[in-house]
Amino acid sequence: MSDTRWLSAEEMRAWRGFLAASALVNRALDQQLKDDCDLSHPQYEILVRLAAEPEGELRMTELANGLVNSKSGLTYQVTQLEKAGLVRRRTCPTDVRGVFAVLTEAGRARLAEAAPGHVAAVRAHLIDVLTPEQLTAIADGLGEVSSRLRATGH
Structure with missing residues (x-):
């Protein structure tokens, strides 16, 4: 263990800050979505991803990769979204193993209902707490972390 690069006090401060902030922000956002529109944060993100697609649909594997979620979790x-009538599944006509998640009109409506409160919560718990410089530093730093982990398959 002599070659271990232990974290400095400032590195430990950054690490602990990241852990606490990410857990607390996620908890607050999840609670806001449950209270306002009976969605979990992962469910909201699925609806957002599907709504961003021209046809309102994505292959389940693409959706899992984009959300950084396991296939079983997705x-x-x-x-759950399908039971609520917000999403439906359809098979891929060119690949019998492929399955698409498709946003329904009810899903679009729920997303439109949920989005204003969710954006307000994101602002209140993260965006408006930071200075523009801090926001840029976080976006750049965490963007780099995400890029490197995606590139290595983690």
């Missing part, structure tokens, strides 16, 4: 969330 399957569970899509099943």
Whole structure:
């Protein structure tokens, strides 16, 4: 263990700050979505991703990769959305193994209902707390972390 690069006090401060802030922001956003429109944060993100697609649909594997979620975790969330009538599934006509998640009109309506409160919560708990310089530093730094982890398959 002599070659371990232990964290300095400032590195530990950054690490602990990241852990606490990410957990607290996620908890606050999840609670806001549950209270306002009976959605979990992962479910909201699925609706957002589907709504951003021209046809309102994505292959489940693409959706899982974009959300950084396991296939089983995504399957569970899509099943819950499907039961609520917000998403439906369809098979891929060119690949019998492929399944698409498709946003329904009810899903679009729920997303339109949820979005204003969610954006207000994101602003209140993260965006408006930071200076523009801090926001840029976080976006750049965490963007780099995400890029490197995606490039290595983690």
